[in-house]
Amino acid sequence: MGPATSEFVRATPPPYGGGVVSAVGYRSRGQTPGLHRGLPSPYLTLIFSLDGPVVTGATPDQAAGPGAARTEIVVGGLHQSPAYVVRPEHEAGIQLALHPLAARALLGLPAAELTGRLVTDGTDVLGRAAADVREQLCAADTWGERFARLNAYLARRAADGSGAVRPEVAEAWAWLARRRGAGTLPGLAAHVALSERRLTALFRAETGVTPKQAARLMRFQHAKGRAARAFAAGAPLDLARVAADSGYYDHSHLVRDFRQYTGLSPSAWLAEECRNIQAGGHRDGED
Known part of the structure; x- marks a missing residue:
């Protein structure tokens, strides 16, 4: 070989x-x-x-x-x-x-x-x-x-193709994406002029997740991308800074999401993905 x-x-x-x-x-x-x-x-x-x-x-x-x-x-x-x-x-x-x-x-x-x-x-x-x-x-x-x-x-x-996405759902997704998953459900519902319950039902029927779940995925995607880019550049891993810049309450909040979405701590995931990250394979819509 x-x-x-x-x-x-x-x-x-x-x-x-x-x-x-x-x-x-x-x-x-x-x-x-x-x-x-x-x-x-x-x-x-x-x-x-x-x-x-x-x-x-x-x-x-x-x-x-x-x-x-x-x-x-x-x-x-x-x-x-x-x-x-x-x-x-x-x-x-x-x-x-x-x-x-x-x-x-x-x-x-x-x-x-x-x-x-x-x-x-x-x-x-x-x-x-x-x-x-x-x-x-x-x-x-x-x-x-x-x-x-x-x-x-x-x-x-x-x-x-056919079938349009409801404008309230499209705007809700865009609102969350602009904030990289930050913001509250009451604020989002008010922005699209729907009740929280109605917005959640429409959003889930279109995407398969609730607005809160989508926001968590966006926040994690941003944090994962920042951590991977720092690792690829050889910079020290500052999880507190990554957490703050990605809209997490604190370092432990970031670690909890990493464990749910990867099954590992941030440092363990970076070590496991070392070769893939260095080759550029981690990028998935991240700048």
Whole structure:
């Protein structure tokens, strides 16, 4: 076996405008087989594997056992705990982070319909045409060609799509995103001129999570990105500063969210993801 290699290529800009938050092509060879933690985020996941099925489970044992999900096109909704992904000796694919409010246009259903399942086979959501697109991506010679084919495919889906997101829900999401998850539910409800109960019901029906859960995911995403960038730059990890800059009450508040969303402390997660972070694989819509 030769030396381990990892390649991450970001599409700049991402395919299909604001509906796709980020698109990353990845290819690894010679890596030690193991498990990777797929962390919760405020985005949906769409993966086209270019090298065998993606194998996932809700627990390490499930991922390594006969109950694992195996699919070459992965669609994942918003979730509140890590997913465990088998890391083989070699892998390749394109991973997209989709805005939840673009799910109707790009996937043909609201993001809420993806909740309750760790992952969904992409052909069950996108139809058999997605398998044809995957074959085209596998046959393409360059990442640029793959991203262009994917952009054309998503544009076709959006042109055929139907169903609008309620403006109150769209504005509620934008309000939370502008504040990186800060703000209160009463303040948010007043901003969109709905009762807290009505807003929560509409928001959950569209996205699969409540406004409070979405805010926590946004806050965690920002904190995780700051910690990963500092680690990649070789800077000392100042969790108190990361917590304060990300809208947490204090350091212990940040640690509690890290433990829920990763199953680890911040420092333990950074140590586990060391090689992935240094290669740039942690980026998921973060600047």
